[in-house]
């Protein structure tokens with residue numbers, strides 16, 4: 001078992017949603033390990049292509065055309081870059097997407113929070129300003145993990161506790177992976193709100209049972225569509241990739257691939273600026289080294305120390 005598989009074992013134990021379980025199983029069954037091994041082999045092949053230039057630096061043209069080297073380099077670079085692109089949603093899959101519910105007081109945020117959660121967790125009343133503090137709870141939506149946050153309704157207020165709650169809302173909004181903006185009818189403050197938030201925003205019309213299209217927590221209308229939309233916005237890339245393509249799920253994977261990609265780019269920069277072949281090849285060696293660290297051939301002791309250290313015995 002390599003380090004990537006050992007990490008998958010830990011992820012499988014921690015998995016709280018079907019998508020996390022499927023991803024961990026895929027990784028445990030070498031889905032990511034095999035891809036990394038293939039990339040490693042491709043980089044070594046690229047190095048072999050320039051071996052003639054290393055051995056006979058004075059010759060004008062080696063047996064391998066420069067065009068062939070360029071093509072092989074492009075393929076390797078693109079494959080590393082493609083794998084790296086899965087990192088944001090892959091890491092989000094392990095941690096749960098932070099979904100922050102926002103909107104004016106009384107817009108129906110807490111009601112929607114409870115509906116998405118499937119339990120009456122937040123207090124709901126007809127009085128605007130009911131929610132004073134942010135409440136966070138884990139939820140599974142369309143099989144994907146989310147961390148739902150209900151917040152204090154946003155408005156100008158002189159009331160001290162409510163103001164503090166709104167400040168907390170703003171901090172959550174700054175950290176959000178996506179925002180669900182609730183409005184009962186056209187909210188004149190919506191556009192100003194949208195310009196302040198950098199995460200993607202899903203706008204939802206609440207209390208649809210009172211007329212118009214949208215979501216109603218009383219009748220359940222619009223809720224399935226909303227759930228699908230939230231999964232699509234938070235995990236659209238993973239949904240498109242399906243369960244067969246490998247995905248990187250940890251910051252450790254991302255930094256290793258970033259460093260491999262940097263070396264692969266540096267190889268080409270050196271190669272195209274007349275640096276001798278042996279010096280160019282050191283960049284490929286460094287890229288292979290980064291992948292080796294990532295795959296991490298481990299001994300059983302390493303597994304125990306590095307991965308299971310965080311476990312509670314008996315969990």
Ligand SMILES: Nc1nc2c(ncn2[C@@H]2O[C@H](COP(=O)(O)OP(=O)(O)OP(=O)(O)O)[C@@H](O)[C@H]2O)c(=O)[nH]1
Pocket residue numbers: 103104105106107108109110111112123124125126127128129130131132151152153154206207208209210215216217218
């Ligand atoms: N008819 C109807 N009423 C709703 C619906 N959703 C919420 N309400 C009502 O709207 C009022 C406010 O709901 P909340 O969920 O507390 O609204 P909020 O946005 O959390 O309000 P604050 O916490 O004050 O910011 C309550 O009286 C709810 O019962 C709905 O789908 N249909």
Ligand SMILES: [Mg+2]
Pocket residue numbers: 109110111122123124130131150151153
């Ligand atoms: Mg509320």
